[in-house]
Amino acid sequence: MGPTGTARILQIHPTRRCNLRCLHCYSSSGPEERDALPAALLKEALTDARAEGYSVAGFSGGEPLLYESLGEVLQHARECGMVTTVTSNGMLLDQKRLQMLSGRADLLAISLDGIPESHNRMRGSDRAFEVMEARLEGVRQAGIPFGFIFTLTQQNLHELEPVAAFAKEQGARLLQIHPLEETGRARETLSGFQPDEERSAYALLESLRLQRELGDGLRVHVDLFDRAVLQSRPELVFAEDIPENTLESPLAELISPLIIQTDGSVVPLQYGFAAKYALGSLYEASLPELAGKWRQHVFPQFRQLSRRVFLESVNPDILPFFNWYEVIAREARLEEAFVQ
Numbered sequence: 001m002g003p004t005g006t007a008r009i010l011q012i013h014p015t016r017r018c019n020l021r022c023l024h025c026y027s028s029s030g031p032e033e034r035d036a037l038p039a040a041l042l043k044e045a046l047t048d049a050r051a052e053g054y055s056v057a058g059f060s061g062g063e064p065l066l067y068e069s070l071g072e073v074l075q076h077a078r079e080c081g082m083v084t085t086v087t088s089n090g091m092l093l094d095q096k097r098l099q100m101l102s103g104r105a106d107l108l109a110i111s112l113d114g115i116p117e118s119h120n121r122m123r124g125s126d127r128a129f130e131v132m133e134a135r136l137e138g139v140r141q142a143g144i145p146f147g148f149i150f151t152l153t154q155q156n157l158h159e160l161e162p163v164a165a166f167a168k169e170q171g172a173r174l175l176q177i178h179p180l181e182e183t184g185r186a187r188e189t190l191s192g193f194q195p196d197e198e199r200s201a202y203a204l205l206e207s208l209r210l211q212r213e214l215g216d217g218l219r220v221h222v223d224l225f226d227r228a229v230l231q232s233r234p235e236l237v238f239a240e241d242i243p244e245n246t247l248e249s250p251l252a253e254l255i256s257p258l259i260i261q262t263d264g265s266v267v268p269l270q271y272g273f274a275a276k277y278a279l280g281s282l283y284e285a286s287l288p289e290l291a292g293k294w295r296q297h298v299f300p301q302f303r304q305l306s307r308r309v310f311l312e313s314v315n316p317d318i319l320p321f322f323n324w325y326e327v328i329a330r331e332a333r334l335e336e337a338f339v340q
Contacts, residue, residue, distance in 0.1 A: 001235045003225075003324065008252035010054040010082075012260045013271060014042060014073070018063040020089055021124050024113075024151055024193075026184040026271050027262070029062040035262050039069035041282055043076045045260060048287035050080040053252030060087040062262065065097050074104040085109060087149065089123065090132035098142040105144060109176070110136075112148040112167070114159040122151070136170050147174030152203050152222075153193040154180075160203065164210045168218045177207060177222040179323045183272055194326075197319040200224055204321050225324040231314045237324055239310030242303050251291040254299060266290055268302065270325055274332035277302050305332060 016033040018025075046057060057077040064070055064086055077084050083106045090110040101108065113122040116129040123129075139146050148167045150160065160177070167175045180186060182194045195203065204222050211220045225237070234240045238255075246254060255268045258279075266279040266287065277298055279290040309328045 002238055002256045003236055004256045005236075007056050007256070008054045009056045009058060009257040010046070010049045010260065011058045011060060011257050011271075012037075012042060012045075012073075013060055013062060013262045014064060014067040014070070016062040016262045017066045018061060018089075019066065019091060020063070020128065022089075022111075022185070023122050023124065023189040024153075024180055024184075024186045026181065026186065027062065028184045033062065036067060036069075037260070037262060037264060037282075039072050041264070042069075042073050042260070045282055045287050046073070046077050046080055046082070049252075049258070050082060052287065052291060053250035054256070054258065055082055055252075056085065057082045058085040058087065058257075063089060063092065065092045071100040071104060074101070078104055083107075087111070089128065090135050091128060093135040093139060095138060098138050098144065101144055102142050107174075108139060108144050108146040109149050109174075110146060112150050112163055114150070114156050115162055118156060118159060133170075140171055145173050147172045147176060147219075149176045149178055152177050152179045152195050152200070153190070154195045154199055155193060157195075157199060157203055157206065160206055161210065164214060164218070164220065168214050172218060175218055175220045177203060177220070179203075179223060179326065181323070181326045181329070183329070197322050200323065201319050201321045223323065223325070224321045225313075227314050227316070227318075227320050227322065230310065230324075234307075234310055237310055237313075237328075238303060238306035242300070246299060247295050249295075251287075251295070254295065255302070270329055273329055274336040276336045277305070277332060305335070 013027060015036040016027055016029040018029040019031060021030040065088055074084050084104060085107045086101060086105045087109040113119040119129040120126050150163050164175055179195050179200055180193055182191060204224055207220045207222045230237060257269060259267045259271055261267060261271060264281045264283040266282060267273040268277055279294040309331050313327060
């Protein structure tokens with residue numbers, strides 16, 4: 001099953017170009033970046049991904065609104081029968097772009113990094129919060145469902161309550177709380193800011209309190225795993241016995257989320273995952289071709305990694321909640337570095 005449950009998610013990073021240079025950016029995106037994936041390549045990949053069982057196409061970056069072919073590629077994903085999401089910093093949501101997204105994006109996820117001062121500091125712009133907030137009326141008028149993504153750090157748990165109140169006030173449907181991971185630019189600019197397991201546990205408890213107070217109109221979700229749940233449900237982290245007939249299984253049944261990076265490489269789970277576990281490059285082969293080789297040669301190694309991380313993670317003597325994505329990505333990087 002994997003961590004995305006019944007959803008089978010393809011995440012696409014079509015460009016690393018961005019109007020901001022955020023301190024916590026996992027892909028080290030910025031205004032100077034110009035690389036972008038060809039629309040034809042992405043449309044072919046989306047068609048193939050749908051045939052492999054993927055049902056959700058998420059677009060991030062970089063700032064995906066700076067990807068010139070976003071509307072075309074979103075439209076193709078919808079025509080393939082996929083649910084579509086777009087993750088944005090919200091500053092570029094003018095009328096023209098909202099018209100492009102309307103009818104093509106099922107959910108707009110807007111980054112929100114705390115109270116205005118904290119948001120602006122993380123975004124490297126004195127006007128980031130002001131401009132983002134001013135764009136929200138247009139989003140509401142366009143009728144595009146939207147939510148916020150809040151990056152949890154070791155220092156900002158106290159800002160979760162005002163963030164949730166802001167999200168509720170603005171009419172958001174979702175508040176997703178994602179623990180900072182020291183990857184990309186954050187490795188250099190935010191060393192020591194990654195929340196430890198104690199702070200993460202408090203964040204989960206706080207999210208439960210806020211959910212009770214705010215009601216069902218705003219769903220509050222934290223990207224953390226419960227060790228006790230995993231112990232009884234190893235399939236949530238690819239740690240159950242390897243299914244039979246994996247060579248014939250749709251790729252989405254074996255790995256979700258699947259990531260297409262800006263350089264055309266395809267990796268499991270998250271941007272920047274260790275190249276040892278990559279499927280390969282879409283510039284060199286189609287997704288079905290890459291998937292066939294991955295099933296046969298890499299998938300067994302990936303499952304060994306998943307099982308090892310699972311066994312290390314269900315220790316009852318440590319705090320119950322943790323960021324599984326961060327742990328498995330770190331283990332994969334360490335393993336790759338050791339081999340080199």
